[in-house]
Amino acid sequence: MPDGQQEDLMTASLEQAAQGDAAAFAQIVSSHQAMVFSIAWHYLQDRSLAEDVAQEVFLELYQNLAAIQSASHLTYWLRRVSVHRCIDLARRRTHRREQAMDGLPEPATQNALADPVLMARLRETLDALPEKQRMVIILRYQEDLGPAEIAELLRMPVNTVKSTLHRSLDDLRRKLARKLGDLRYAIF
Amino acid sequence: MPFSEDDLRQALKRKDPGPEFTRRVMERLNERETESKASAREKRGRRVFWLPQIRFTPALACALALVLSVGAWIGYWSYRQHEQQVRIAEYQQKQAEDKAKRETILALRITSEKLNHVLRKVNSGLPPDVKIRRERL
Numbered sequence: 001m002p003d004g005q006q007e008d009l010m011t012a013s014l015e016q017a018a019q020g021d022a023a024a025f026a027q028i029v030s031s032h033q034a035m036v037f038s039i040a041w042h043y044l045q046d047r048s049l050a051e052d053v054a055q056e057v058f059l060e061l062y063q064n065l066a067a068i069q070s071a072s073h074l075t076y077w078l079r080r081v082s083v084h085r086c087i088d089l090a091r092r093r094t095h096r097r098e099q100a101m102d103g104l105p106e107p108a109t110q111n112a113l114a115d116p117v118l119m120a121r122l123r124e125t126l127d128a129l130p131e132k133q134r135m136v137i138i139l140r141y142q143e144d145l146g147p148a149e150i151a152e153l154l155r156m157p158v159n160t161v162k163s164t165l166h167r168s169l170d171d172l173r174r175k176l177a178r179k180l181g182d183l184r185y186a187i188f
Numbered sequence: 189m190p191f192s193e194d195d196l197r198q199a200l201k202r203k204d205p206g207p208e209f210t211r212r213v214m215e216r217l218n219e220r221e222t223e224s225k226a227s228a229r230e231k232r233g234r235r236v237f238w239l240p241q242i243r244f245t246p247a248l249a250c251a252l253a254l255v256l257s258v259g260a261w262i263g264y265w266s267y268r269q270h271e272q273q274v275r276i277a278e279y280q281q282k283q284a285e286d287k288a289k290r291e292t293i294l295a296l297r298i299t300s301e302k303l304n305h306v307l308r309k310v311n312s313g314l315p316p317d318v319k320i321r322r323e324r325l
Contacts, residue, residue, distance in 0.1 A: 025214075034205070118191060122195060141196045141197045141200045173191070176191065
């Protein structure tokens with residue numbers, strides 16, 4: 001379906017949901033659940049917490065439906081609220097994880113061609129990055145946002161976003177190299 | 189092992205929480221709405237009399253303070269008016285009492301003069317040893 005037509009459909013769903021149509025709201029949830037859940041999942045690395053955050057974001061959306069003007073505004077609103085709920089939760093919780101990542105089934109992805117070891121290591125290494133750096137990387141590579149859009153979402157200067165992104169990639173490379181070096185050392 | 193930006197994109201690919209996610213959100217939404225309706229009913233039930241919910245905003249506080257100060261000023265003004273009326277009534281009563289007193293004294297003086305005059309007339313017609321002594325009021 002073309003993007004314009006999809007936007008029109010979403011705007012119509014928004015109007016119906018704002019008038020109390022539960023089916024229209026369910027349609028909105030279904031269309032955006034992967035985006036909201038993935039931001040929370042990649043940031044928190046905890047499936048149950050990510051699901052809680054995603055559900056809270058949609059419940060908050062239901063209360064603010066009247067303020068959402070268009071489909072693009074809806075996407076922006078959901079991203080912004082998800083990002084801030086994740087940062088708030090990460091600040092509140094101590095580093096105790098209820099369930100380890102390895103013990104849980106991986107949520108469904110569409111492409112399984114990539115090297116699974118590298119993917120797992122990348123995600124682990126990303127989890128070790130500081131909060132702001134992690135969120136910048138998620139927004140850049142999961143949501144494909146530019147530095148200006150990230151800056152607006154995180155309320156940071158654009159130059160800070162650019163430097164954070166650069167530093168985060170360096171940190172990721174360094175940490176991943178160290179991790180893979182340790183792995184090689186353990187195998188041989 | 190170096191990684192490319194595409195590897196990072198692949199690692200951070202959007203993941204679907206599953207087909208049941210929407211149903212769980214809708215269930216929580218229904219639960220929340222039921223809870224809020226129940227708590228609203230409970231609040232209404234607890235009230236003995238129906239009173240509107242009032243939120244104390246600065247504007248409402250200012251309006252209340254204004255109403256109270258105007259009420260206090262009107263009360264004080266009515267008290268002053270009442271006091272003034274009482275004082276005027278007392279003054280008028282005192283004036284009337286003084287006038288009555290003055291008139292009583294004048295009437296007694298006139299009576300005394302008349303009696304003295306009668307006494308003089310009587311004394312002038314009697315022998316000296318039976319003259320009645322004149323008493324001044």
